[in-house]
Amino acid sequence: MKELAGQTILVTGASGGIGADISDSRSCADLKSKVMNRQGRIDILANNAGINRRGNLLALTEDDWHASFAVNLNSMFYLCRAVIPHMIEAGGGAIVNTASQWGLYPAPNHIAYNATKAAVASFTQNLARDYAPHKIRVNAVCPGEIHTPMLEAGVMRAGKTIADRRWCADMKSNAFRPLMLSVMPA
Incomplete structure (x- = not known):
């Protein structure tokens, strides 16, 4: 982590720091301004906030659908739009967006989460292509289940436990079994 020494990283989804409603564009712009006022720069943006509203198409409410997009995707749009001009002016930067394996291989009964995380993957690819000439690296990570x-x-x-491997088998098709891994956060 020596290469990160002295750099300013704005991380969403953390349990502490500057509070902000990242589902609101003005709040995201204010957050960027607060970090800039405190630190003078933003070298890395880590979009890690996320919610998972469980349900299939017929079970999910419109509010759950909209909340999922507001937090999982729109917040990235707002924060990237706020931070990228600064990164261009600074001569570069890095953005890391948290997608999910479920955005690539959808799990049943998580339609909103799956759709938003698939959109994050596409959003990230677009940003990477558009801003590479400005020396802004944009990547996504697609983790599996994190405890x-x-x-x-x-x-x-669901009436199960993390240790219940049968629950995992019920949740995942055979295509998921090689990917089935629940890890502990650092």
Whole structure:
């Protein structure tokens, strides 16, 4: 991590720091301004905030659908739009967007989450192509399941436990089994 020493990284989805409603464009612009005022620059933007509203097309509410897009995708649009002009002026930067394996290989009964994370992958590819000439690297990570309170709550709602491998088999088709891994956050 020596290469990150002295750099300013704006991370969303963290448990502390500057509070902001990242689903609101003005709040994202204000967040960027607060970080710039405190640090003088933003070298890296890590878009990591996310929510998972469980349900298939007929079970999911419109509010759940809109909330999923607001947090999982729109927030990235707002923050990238706020930060990229600064990165261009600074001569470059890096953006890391958190997508999901479920954006590439959708899990059942998670239509909003799956759709938003697929959109994040496409959004990231577009930004990477558009801003590479400005020396802005844009990448996505597509993690599998991470043992977080959000995952634990979903598993408990299903009446299962993380250790219940049968639950994993029920949730995933055979195509997912090679990918089936639940990891602990650092």
